[in-house]
Amino acid sequence: MGTHTLTWAEVDPSRHPFKLDEDAATTLTGLVAPLLPSAEAAEEHRGRSLDPVSEFLVDRYGRWACGWNWSIGEGDTDGGIVGTWCCTAHSVTTAEETAPLVVAGLLEWRDWLEDLAERFAALAPPSHSTEATADPWHWERACTRLVTVVADRTQAESGWYGHCEQVLGWFLAYNGIEEKRAGEIAGSAIGGRFGSWISPDATVVDAVSSKFARVMGETA
Numbered sequence: 001m002g003t004h005t006l007t008w009a010e011v012d013p014s015r016h017p018f019k020l021d022e023d024a025a026t027t028l029t030g031l032v033a034p035l036l037p038s039a040e041a042a043e044e045h046r047g048r049s050l051d052p053v054s055e056f057l058v059d060r061y062g063r064w065a066c067g068w069n070w071s072i073g074e075g076d077t078d079g080g081i082v083g084t085w086c087c088t089a090h091s092v093t094t095a096e097e098t099a100p101l102v103v104a105g106l107l108e109w110r111d112w113l114e115d116l117a118e119r120f121a122a123l124a125p126p127s128h129s130t131e132a133t134a135d136p137w138h139w140e141r142a143c144t145r146l147v148t149v150v151a152d153r154t155q156a157e158s159g160w161y162g163h164c165e166q167v168l169g170w171f172l173a174y175n176g177i178e179e180k181r182a183g184e185i186a187g188s189a190i191g192g193r194f195g196s197w198i199s200p201d202a203t204v205v206d207a208v209s210s211k212f213a214r215v216m217g218e219t220a
Helices: 020-033 039-063 064-070 095-123 136-153 162-176 181-191 202-219
Strands: none
Touching: 020 039, 020 095, 020 136, 039 064, 064 095, 064 136, 095 136, 136 162, 136 202, 162 181, 181 202
């Protein structure tokens, strides 16, 4: 149930309505608690011990929910944005203490997806444009801003560039590019220029953004 394979169609908030008020969050916390492993089992089996929790959330809300524990840095999966959850070894204690962290992680992940949707709308080329007619400046600006915000939210820690590539692909999919091609364009633009534990400097971001716009132009 890998987060790195999530497509925009699977995480797009407009396609997957979600609302969790205080009462619903309390109910969800109670439903999650019995699914949690003991601290001993979590230590022995690591991330796999949380599969029942992820499967429950996905069945209930959709595949987007599997990102609830995609934590910053070297967590259960490298390179996420969730700060509430650290990793199985450190975050799993008692069910009473751990279940609220699961719900908080889910909410943090959902907030991020909704934030991205708003950013995509703001950064998209004018409505009368298509990928073939849009000024390359629109793609370059969008890439620069998205790389910057992903680096910030992931704190540019271990494997952050994987989610950065994913977000760029999501942006293109939002704008009508086929998902597989969108991922190829994003991967080509980044081209191994980013590294773990290194926040990209302006020169590197400019180079990636320029390549992103150029490849979009070639696609058109």
